[in-house]
Amino acid sequence: MPYPHVLLSAAVSLDGYLDDTGPERLLLSSPADFDRVDEVRASVDAILVGAGTIRADNPRLLVNSAGRRAARVAEGRAEYPLKVTVSGSGDLDPAANFWHTGGEKLVYTTDAGAERATALLGDTADVVPLGPVLDWRALLAHLHDGRGVRRLMVEGGGTVHTQLLQQGLADELQLVLAPLLVGDPAAPRLFGPGAYQGGRLRLTGSRRIEDVVLMRYEPTAPGTGPLDTAADRHWLRTACELAALCPPSETAFSVGAVVVAADGTELARGHSREGGDPVMHAEEAALTKLDPADPRLPGATVYSSLEPCAHRASRPVPCAGLILAAGVRRVVTAWREPDTFVTAADGSGVLAAGGVEVVTVPEYAALAQLPNAHLPH
Numbered sequence: 193m194p195y196p197h198v199l200l201s202a203a204v205s206l207d208g209y210l211d212d213t214g215p216e217r218l219l220l221s222s223p224a225d226f227d228r229v230d231e232v233r234a235s236v237d238a239i240l241v242g243a244g245t246i247r248a249d250n251p252r253l254l255v256n257s258a259g260r261r262a263a264r265v266a267e268g269r270a271e272y273p274l275k276v277t278v279s280g281s282g283d284l285d286p287a288a289n290f291w292h293t294g295g296e297k298l299v300y301t302t303d304a305g306a307e308r309a310t311a312l313l314g315d316t317a318d319v320v321p322l323g324p325v326l327d328w329r330a331l332l333a334h335l336h337d338g339r340g341v342r343r344l345m346v347e348g349g350g351t352v353h354t355q356l357l358q359q360g361l362a363d364e365l366q367l368v369l370a371p372l373l374v375g376d377p378a379a380p381r382l383f384g385p386g387a388y389q390g391g392r393l394r395l396t397g398s399r400r401i402e403d404v405v406l407m408r409y410e411p412t413a414p415g416t417g418p419l420d421t422a423a424d425r426h427w428l429r430t431a432c433e434l435a436a437l438c439p440p441s442e443t444a445f446s447v448g449a450v451v452v453a454a455d456g457t458e459l460a461r462g463h464s465r466e467g468g469d470p471v472m473h474a475e476e477a478a479l480t481k482l483d484p485a486d487p488r489l490p491g492a493t494v495y496s497s498l499e500p501c502a503h504r505a506s507r508p509v510p511c512a513g514l515i516l517a518a519g520v521r522r523v524v525t526a527w528r529e530p531d532t533f534v535t536a537a538d539g540s541g542v543l544a545a546g547g548v549e550v551v552t553v554p555e556y557a558a559l560a561q562l563p564n565a566h567l568p569h
């Protein structure tokens with residue numbers, strides 16, 4: 193299911209708080225950083241905050257720069273990004289600034305909350321019930337498919353950020369660290385307790401902006417079940433991009449593969465015909481770089497742009513067999529093998545029969561097919 197790119201944006205104090213407990217919103221960013229946030233807002237299709245932030249801060253969530261709004265319009269986009277909130281209760285103050293500024297507004301809620309939200313808001317906002325409980329994947333799929341949102345900026349609060357990160361749905365975190373301390377345990381924190389990815393996130397950039405520091409992170413740890421996560425999609429995209437490195441061939445697919453440990457550490461990568469070996473497959477190229485006794489292999493995920501092969505004339509063991517022998521228990525792939533060279537190859541079936549969780553992410557199939565466009569269908 194395609195989702196928008198989800199960017200979590202927040203500012204925190206040195207002791208990790210989003211706010212204090214006073215009646216006024218605590219200003220954590222510097223003026224130049226507020227302008228950077230304005231620029232990010234201008235770049236996205238939608239901005240989301242939880243109902244708690246509307247209650248606590250009464251934000252407008254606008255693009256303040258007239259120049260940036262004009263540029264959006266010149267590109268054929270709405271002047272303001274769509275404003276989105278989530279509320280289980282539907283208990284939303286119709287006088288809040290959120291509803292009376294900017295462009296279109298959308299409320300995601302539960303079946304029960306929808307009745308209350310509609311009664312309170314009338315036609316000020318579209319109210320979308322998502323069932324008895326609010327499911328974030330359903331919300332993101334609806335934003336993508338129903339509202340055409342490709343980039344979503346999430347501006348808090350902590351309850352919302354925590355769920356999106358814990359559920360593996362955040363593609364990126366833009367975090368500003370402000371040089372002040374709150375020191376009140378009753379104040380809201382950026383991330384609450386619960387299960388997060390193990391290991392370290394990837395730091396993709398950092399920058400001083402007046403007296404605050406902006407840090408950008410991406411989650412790295414593979415998902416653990418049948419659903420793909422933002423980190424899975426990152427690694428699968430890497431595998432697809434590796435396929436572009438393959439020496440061209442008329443008789444074999446160009447494929448890329450990455451092996452990633454449970455904590456998000458990249459263990460190995462490979463691509464077809466690597467090292468000048470005309471029959472080398474991508475998964476094989478990656479796995480042969482690893483010690484078969486590496487204790488991280490059973491918890492690792494293999495990302496392959498094309499599903500691992502199930503039959504092979506050129507070697508005694510196909511890639512599905514190599515993965516099973518390595519003890520890997522999860523494979524994420526973009527593209528099921530077509531009948532180009534082998535009829536009804538079913539590497540995914542072989543892996544599943546061997547107890548491997550195989551996750552196919554068809555939205556990356558076109559990228560995986562790109563270096564194979566010259567092959568007969």
Ligand SMILES: NC(=O)c1ccc[n+]([C@@H]2O[C@H](COP(=O)([O-])OP(=O)(O)OC[C@H]3O[C@@H](n4cnc5c(N)ncnc54)[C@H](OP(=O)(O)O)[C@@H]3O)[C@@H](O)[C@H]2O)c1
Pocket residue numbers: 201202203204209210211217218220241242243244245246248249278279280281282283325326327347348349350351352353355380
């Ligand atoms: N420093 C920053 O960058 C920043 C940015 C934003 C906010 N903040 C601060 O964050 C604080 C607010 O954070 P918060 O955690 O209290 O609130 P929040 O995350 O903004 O919103 C939480 C509310 O959203 C709804 N919600 C969230 N997940 C839901 C789910 N799975 N199912 C149903 N409803 C769901 C619920 O609304 P209902 O109660 O209506 O059911 C819930 O009470 C404020 O103090 C604000 O100043 C700081």
